[in-house]
Amino acid sequence: MTLPPDGHPVQVRDLHVRFGEVEAVTGVDLVAEAGHATALLGRNGAGKSTTMRVLAGVVPPTSGEVVVAGHDVRRDPIAVKRAVGYCPDVGGLVPRATPWEHLQLSARLRRMHRTEPGWDQRARDLLERFELGDVAHRVTAGFSHGMGRRLSVVLAVLHEPEVLLLDEPFDGVDPIGVEATMAAIDDARARGACVLVSTHLRELAVEACSTVTVLRGGARVATASATEMSGEEGARAYRGLLD
Amino acid sequence: MPTAASWTDRPGRSLAEARRAVVDVGHLVRFRAGTVRRRGSAGWFALGFVALTSAVAVVPAYTPGAGDDGRAFDLLLLLPTALAGFFGLAVVSAVASGGGRELLDRDPGAVLPVSPTTDHLGALLLAPLNIAWLLQAWLLLGTTAYALGPSGLAAAQVVVLLWLAVATAVAQVVAWTFEGVRRGNHGIAGVRLVTLTLLGLALGLQMADALVTVLDRLPTRRIVLGMLDGVSGTWALTVATLLVVLVLAVALGAVPAHIAARRTPRDEQRVESGRYAARRLPRSDLAALVRTDRGSVWRAVPMRRGIAVLAIGPGAVALLGDLPWSTMTVLPGLVASGGALLFGVNAWCLDARGGLWRESLPVAPGTVFTARAWVLAEFLVAASTLTVLLAAVRAGVPSSAELTALVCTVLVVTVQVVGAGMRWSDQRPYAVDLRSARATPAPPLTMVGYSTRLAVSTTLTGLVFSGLARVPAWEVSVLVAVPFVCWSLARLVRTRALWVDPAARARVVMAVAG
Numbered sequence: 001m002t003l004p005p006d007g008h009p010v011q012v013r014d015l016h017v018r019f020g021e022v023e024a025v026t027g028v029d030l031v032a033e034a035g036h037a038t039a040l041l042g043r044n045g046a047g048k049s050t051t052m053r054v055l056a057g058v059v060p061p062t063s064g065e066v067v068v069a070g071h072d073v074r075r076d077p078i079a080v081k082r083a084v085g086y087c088p089d090v091g092g093l094v095p096r097a098t099p100w101e102h103l104q105l106s107a108r109l110r111r112m113h114r115t116e117p118g119w120d121q122r123a124r125d126l127l128e129r130f131e132l133g134d135v136a137h138r139v140t141a142g143f144s145h146g147m148g149r150r151l152s153v154v155l156a157v158l159h160e161p162e163v164l165l166l167d168e169p170f171d172g173v174d175p176i177g178v179e180a181t182m183a184a185i186d187d188a189r190a191r192g193a194c195v196l197v198s199t200h201l202r203e204l205a206v207e208a209c210s211t212v213t214v215l216r217g218g219a220r221v222a223t224a225s226a227t228e229m230s231g232e233e234g235a236r237a238y239r240g241l242l243d
Numbered sequence: 244m245p246t247a248a249s250w251t252d253r254p255g256r257s258l259a260e261a262r263r264a265v266v267d268v269g270h271l272v273r274f275r276a277g278t279v280r281r282r283g284s285a286g287w288f289a290l291g292f293v294a295l296t297s298a299v300a301v302v303p304a305y306t307p308g309a310g311d312d313g314r315a316f317d318l319l320l321l322l323p324t325a326l327a328g329f330f331g332l333a334v335v336s337a338v339a340s341g342g343g344r345e346l347l348d349r350d351p352g353a354v355l356p357v358s359p360t361t362d363h364l365g366a367l368l369l370a371p372l373n374i375a376w377l378l379q380a381w382l383l384l385g386t387t388a389y390a391l392g393p394s395g396l397a398a399a400q401v402v403v404l405l406w407l408a409v410a411t412a413v414a415q416v417v418a419w420t421f422e423g424v425r426r427g428n429h430g431i432a433g434v435r436l437v438t439l440t441l442l443g444l445a446l447g448l449q450m451a452d453a454l455v456t457v458l459d460r461l462p463t464r465r466i467v468l469g470m471l472d473g474v475s476g477t478w479a480l481t482v483a484t485l486l487v488v489l490v491l492a493v494a495l496g497a498v499p500a501h502i503a504a505r506r507t508p509r510d511e512q513r514v515e516s517g518r519y520a521a522r523r524l525p526r527s528d529l530a531a532l533v534r535t536d537r538g539s540v541w542r543a544v545p546m547r548r549g550i551a552v553l554a555i556g557p558g559a560v561a562l563l564g565d566l567p568w569s570t571m572t573v574l575p576g577l578v579a580s581g582g583a584l585l586f587g588v589n590a591w592c593l594d595a596r597g598g599l600w601r602e603s604l605p606v607a608p609g610t611v612f613t614a615r616a617w618v619l620a621e622f623l624v625a626a627s628t629l630t631v632l633l634a635a636v637r638a639g640v641p642s643s644a645e646l647t648a649l650v651c652t653v654l655v656v657t658v659q660v661v662g663a664g665m666r667w668s669d670q671r672p673y674a675v676d677l678r679s680a681r682a683t684p685a686p687p688l689t690m691v692g693y694s695t696r697l698a699v700s701t702t703l704t705g706l707v708f709s710g711l712a713r714v715p716a717w718e719v720s721v722l723v724a725v726p727f728v729c730w731s732l733a734r735l736v737r738t739r740a741l742w743v744d745p746a747a748r749a750r751v752v753m754a755v756a757g
Contacts, residue, residue: 081605096542101519101538109606138515139517
């Protein structure tokens with residue numbers, strides 16, 4: 001990993017993303033540190049998911065500078081994708097592939113069979129931890145929403161990425177799944193990864209992350225510590241930032 | 244899971260429910276029309292359709308030889324068989340698509356109080372938006388005009404139009420009945436048994452040289468007799484009978500539609516709840532992508548059912564009709580076009596919402612494109628090969644020129660169709676759920692446009708190679724195939740270059756992810 005001089009694995013400066021006539025992101029600045037989890041909070045349409053897609057190398061920025069794990073997303077998207085583990089906000093699963101086939105595809109394309117010979121055991125452990133072991137060989141088209149979310153988190157953390165991007169990982173997930181996701185975030189932080197969690201569930205965001213960035217109308221409006229955004233006072237402050 | 248009849252199914256309520264179902268069709272049609280992306284094109288399409296249909300129904304009657312005792316009379320003798328053939332095609336099409344197309348996709352429609360009667364009527368309305376249906380209908384109208392000439396033409400065409408409606412409505416009844424049976428206990432095996440029995444019966448009749456006799460005695464003869472004398476008593480009786488059958492079939496179709504709606508689609512359930520054994524890690528990135536894409540294709544009910552019909556249907560017809568090798572070159576284009584219409588015209592929709600995750604994987608986008616194009620190509624080649632093998636059973640030993648022409652046709656139409664499919668997939672991606680046998684990869688009008696363009700190009704290619712199969716030197720086919728393949732490959736490479744562009748790719752991925 002080639003970290004920039006200031007060592008931040010995620011650096012976003014004046015990010016703009018435009019789809020035709022719609023500007024989904026209108027100048028986001030963001031810095032996220034290694035070994036920390038940062039929450040992206042905001043209402044629907046605030047630009048959270050689009051920012052996450054840019055960081056994952058899925059959507060190219062229209063303008064601005066985005067550096068992930070030392071790689072410019074515009075110049076070297078493949079290197080960014082190697083460094084990132086991404087759980088998309090919608091679905092995120094190939095409907096007629098099984099969880100195991102998803103894991104195999106990721107492992108193959110990330111060369112995990114060479115770099116981590118025990119990847120398959122780790123994959124099995126993750127499936128068990130997220131209570132997906134018994135459906136590992138069934139196609140995901142028959143999965144419930146929560147099962148799909150849990151598998152998306154498993155796929156994002158499988159290769160122990162330098163930057164973990166989780167977009168709405170708690171959406172529709174049962175308490176066991178939430179616990180497992182929290183544990184996955186803690187594990188990633190503990191090994192020094194940079195974690196970004198996009199959600200509109202403030203309580204879970206402050207529980208999982210140390211820093212909170214609030215987006216509104218496609219731009220960043222505030223960055224605060226999780227402590228400042230927790231409790232009733234934090235709820236009031238957050239509510240004030242949304243309007 | 245079958246569900247018991249509800250107290251709300253009382254006969255007293257059925258009339259009000261039927262009226263409501265008809266009104267709902269109107270609402271759904273307006274909703275669907277509102278989602279048409281290019282209204283101007285749709286208007287021109289409708290105008291072109293009316294003009295073309297009118298021309299087909301009238302112009303042949305004023306061409307030399309129309310209504311004479313020569314070729315026109317021969318065509319008149321074949322008309323009952325053609326009418327029956329249209330009915331057969333309508334049945335196969337409706338059965339293969341699990342009861343016909345949906346006015347509203349299943350998942351978004353699940354939260355709305357849309358009754359199976361509305362669904363049935365919607366499927367009937369959408370049935371003509373299918374190139375096979377349209378071509379056959381135009382063929383019948385044109386043949387009737389030429390066979391009868393100008394005298395009494397309008398009256399005859401009224402009968403033909405009514406027959407088109409009746410055949411489609413009755414086919415819909417058959418299709419819902421099949422679907423209801425298919426969703427019952429041992430239903431899938433039962434439907435397969437019935438299909439094989441019918442195919443065997445037709446083959447047996449042909450082997451016993453009795454097929455022509457049976458075709459000569461088809462009840463459609465009476466319909467042709469009813470259109471011969473212009474407006475007359477026989478004509479009026481024929482029209483009245485057809486109208487009664489039409490109304491009955493439309494109403495009756497609601498019954499099996501309700502039965503089918505109460506039962507769970509077993510083949511979809513089997514795919515979604517079945518276990519797929521783990522396999523070894525693929526040896527290369529391309530192999531890994533191809534394996535995933537293959538799973539997406541071959542585990543989808545509409546693709547499995549569609550390809551079985553496409554591969555076996557034309558092959559069986561060729562087998563029964565004793566098609567010679569030189570004419571067999573038309574088949575690969577027909578099958579490849581139909582195969583592409585199952586998913587190839589919107590190839591990225593296979594990933595559906597998984598597209599975003601797949602796009603985050605570290606692999607060259609060109610490799611992803613190659614894998615998708617390869618899987619589409621092998622899907623088409625597998626179907627074409629099966630069709631040709633079936634057709635070849637009674638065709639004897641081909642000459643080297645005939646064999647070369649056929650192989651060249653398979654190669655050329657496959658590259659043509661893959662190129663067109665991948666290009667359209669890039670230009671107009673749609674978020675589509677291909678779980679249901681009734682799903683199509685694009686909206687109905689778009690599908691008609693795609694199928695027309697594919698049918699024209701592949702049929703012309705097939706005719707070119709049909710001519711070349713009669714040329715003694717086999718090398719000529721190869722020489723002609725080279726520029727065809729090069730042109731299509733160049734277009735495919737250009738589409739690949741577009742896909743490699745991150746902004747263009749993001750547009751496609753986000754569209755199919757919904």
